[in-house]
Amino acid sequence: MSTSCPLPRAENERVLLGHGAGGRLTAELLASTVLPATGGPRGPLEDAALVPGCPDLVLSTDGFVVSPLFFPGGDIGSLAVHGTVNDLAMRGAEPVALSVALLLEEGLELAELEAVLASLGKAAQEVGVPVITGDTKVVGRGAADKVFITTTGVGRRLPGLSVSAAAARPGDAVLLSGPLGLHGTTVLSTREGLGFEADIASDTRPLHRLVAALAGLGDAVHVLRDPTRGGLAAALNEIAQDSRVRVEFDEGALPVPEPVAAACDILGLDVLHVANEGCMVVFVAADAADAALAALRSLPEGGGAVRLGEVTAADGHPGRVVMRTAVGARRVVDMPLGEQLPRIC
Amino acid sequence: MSTSCPLPRAENERVLLGHGAGGRLTAELLASTVLPATGGPRGPLEDAALVPGCPDLVLSTDGFVVSPLFFPGGDIGSLAVHGTVNDLAMRGAEPVALSVALLLEEGLELAELEAVLASLGKAAQEVGVPVITGDTKVVGRGAADKVFITTTGVGRRLPGLSVSAAAARPGDAVLLSGPLGLHGTTVLSTREGLGFEADIASDTRPLHRLVAALAGLGDAVHVLRDPTRGGLAAALNEIAQDSRVRVEFDEGALPVPEPVAAACDILGLDVLHVANEGCMVVFVAADAADAALAALRSLPEGGGAVRLGEVTAADGHPGRVVMRTAVGARRVVDMPLGEQLPRIC
Numbered sequence A, B: 001m002s003t004s005c006p007l008p009r010a011e012n013e014r015v016l017l018g019h020g021a022g023g024r025l026t027a028e029l030l031a032s033t034v035l036p037a038t039g040g041p042r043g044p045l046e047d048a049a050l051v052p053g054c055p056d057l058v059l060s061t062d063g064f065v066v067s068p069l070f071f072p073g074g075d076i077g078s079l080a081v082h083g084t085v086n087d088l089a090m091r092g093a094e095p096v097a098l099s100v101a102l103l104l105e106e107g108l109e110l111a112e113l114e115a116v117l118a119s120l121g122k123a124a125q126e127v128g129v130p131v132i133t134g135d136t137k138v139v140g141r142g143a144a145d146k147v148f149i150t151t152t153g154v155g156r157r158l159p160g161l162s163v164s165a166a167a168a169r170p171g172d173a174v175l176l177s178g179p180l181g182l183h184g185t186t187v188l189s190t191r192e193g194l195g196f197e198a199d200i201a202s203d204t205r206p207l208h209r210l211v212a213a214l215a216g217l218g219d220a221v222h223v224l225r226d227p228t229r230g231g232l233a234a235a236l237n238e239i240a241q242d243s244r245v246r247v248e249f250d251e252g253a254l255p256v257p258e259p260v261a262a263a264c265d266i267l268g269l270d271v272l273h274v275a276n277e278g279c280m281v282v283f284v285a286a287d288a289a290d291a292a293l294a295a296l297r298s299l300p301e302g303g304g305a306v307r308l309g310e311v312t313a314a315d316g317h318p319g320r321v322v323m324r325t326a327v328g329a330r331r332v333v334d335m336p337l338g339e340q341l342p343r344i345c
Helices: A024-038 A076-089 A110-127 A182-192 A208-220 A231-243 A258-267 A286-297 B024-038 B076-089 B110-127 B182-192 B208-220 B231-243 B258-267 B286-297
Strands: A049-051 A054-064 A093-105 A131-139 A147-157 A173-176 A221-225 A246-250 A281-284 A306-312 A321-324 A330-332 B049-051 B054-064 B093-105 B131-139 B147-157 B173-176 B221-225 B246-250 B281-284 B306-312 B321-324 B330-332
Touching: A024 B110, A024 B131, A049 B093, A049 B131, A054 A076, A054 A093, A054 B054, A054 B093, A054 B131, A054 B147, A076 A093, A076 A110, A076 A147, A076 A208, A093 A110, A093 A208, A093 B049, A093 B054, A093 B147, A110 A131, A110 A147, A110 B024, A131 B024, A131 B049, A131 B054, A131 B147, A147 B054, A147 B093, A147 B131, A147 B147, A173 A286, A182 A258, A208 A221, A208 A281, A208 A286, A221 A231, A231 A246, A231 A281, A231 A321, A281 A286, A286 A306, B054 B076, B054 B093, B076 B093, B076 B110, B076 B147, B076 B208, B093 B110, B093 B208, B110 B131, B110 B147, B173 B286, B182 B258, B208 B221, B208 B281, B208 B286, B221 B231, B231 B246, B231 B281, B231 B321, B281 B286, B286 B306
Parallel strands: A093 A131, A246 A321, B093 B131, B246 B321
Antiparallel strands: A049 A054, A054 A147, A093 A147, A173 A281, A173 A306, A221 A281, A246 A306, A321 A330, B049 B054, B054 B147, B093 B147, B173 B281, B173 B306, B221 B281, B246 B306, B321 B330
């Protein structure tokens, strides 16, 4: 993700839930505190980083704190594999190896831990990525909430693909590989017992095969990003900012399942802000858009791929994301602030 | 670490603090639950794993949950760098890149976070390893304790070194690079306000330069291990088990600083079980022992290096560790069970 203008310091004397939500507050914390201290990159923050001295290898790490641990369609174990595999994939890389660091709360039922780990192991096996190392820490009751998992992945970049959040170009078509809003609404509904979870399930799944299917298009593929925390709004804003372009898309093209729309209506959520774990946006040269859509749709996980819109020149407003509404109006889609949905991944 | 005989299941229906302490309970949890689910290695568990398809690269991950965050000699930030750099070094690798995953509790003072990250950044800079990627999650008040950090390191194996916990051979000399017991006693004393912390400081520091200094000895260096959780007792037991040998050492050779000995006496701790973060054991062919000691002592962090003992044939008891006491008796040094010192790293 990219860094945005810091908020005034006085608002930020303590860590807020929104600092972890993937929106403006997260960007502010990274820009003001994390990156200056760790000497992090000044350029765009990608989902995975190149390993110095190893030109084809990338590294990505992700902490998982989802609550509840189990939800329709997945659990923290499968999510921890998919999330990191997908971050590697968004740099055009296939997964080579995973590490798994467990942080456990004293008193956790071992049966619950076993179920999480069985799911994690199954997800890794389905992806074909070995878990090669790990770590287990335990803290006292009340010092953590059951299980937190940090997975780190090493990936190898697919030959021919060279994608970056800074590589969108005017004229690019903007594609989305699958339905929107399923993960966030499912987890929230399960956590709060709202009842929608009977009709929906998280979309958590690995995206590396979709990326491999796009590899044949080579340089025509410019940007890949999975709209997780902060949703589609955050993903598009980050890309528009990092590439200094404007992104326009049609509200009517958004693939929002009916139960997701109903849940968002009742909960007052903007589906553009809801986290996803099984779809990605693809920015591709216009003349390769049909081929890219066909490649995505050739796999089950891309069966619902659609064209959302296109990139235009910045026209004095680089970084702007605009939605064309059903009635023909244009609405600016801002970066979410960040406090909407804690512990969604 | 190696896996030991599982304890009966009935004792283990919930996660205990000792499951994270690096002793027998940790080994049991790994053997019974973690490794079967994740398809982990059946051989010895090394501090860092080889990356498939990348013969010179290793990967290691470690979660840090130390309490308090700051203690004499270090803090969770520097510890998170040193711990992972040292795990890479124990596979004979120099650090190439780090990832940092932060898990923050809502309400944490930003000034405290900034101090932790400044220390982390400084430690990484001193080692010369870039932090190339990261992640930040926030959970609600009471769902974590201030800051947990998971660091993952990619390392490149130094040419000539080929070390493994399974490579100890009868006749090897057993060396220790520095004083024993400083980290664990310092953290415990600080946490509990016992007063020893005025006289001692954690030994937290990177060991990669010591390992580089040993690289010239090549194949004569058989095993490297830093005695962190579980202390020297766990490290030697793991090596003895994985190599199917017997290890003997002299109690009188243990470099235990006076304040550490006093703290252990009063607290009822066995210094052999106390965690260290700045020393390592080296198993080296007998005829290279003097050269190895000289190499260690050539650097400030190895200035206190000593010879502890030697490896002997198993004689029907593979995996046994024996201490020759000051009065000439022999005491079997067991793997610690694990509940002694929670949240020490």
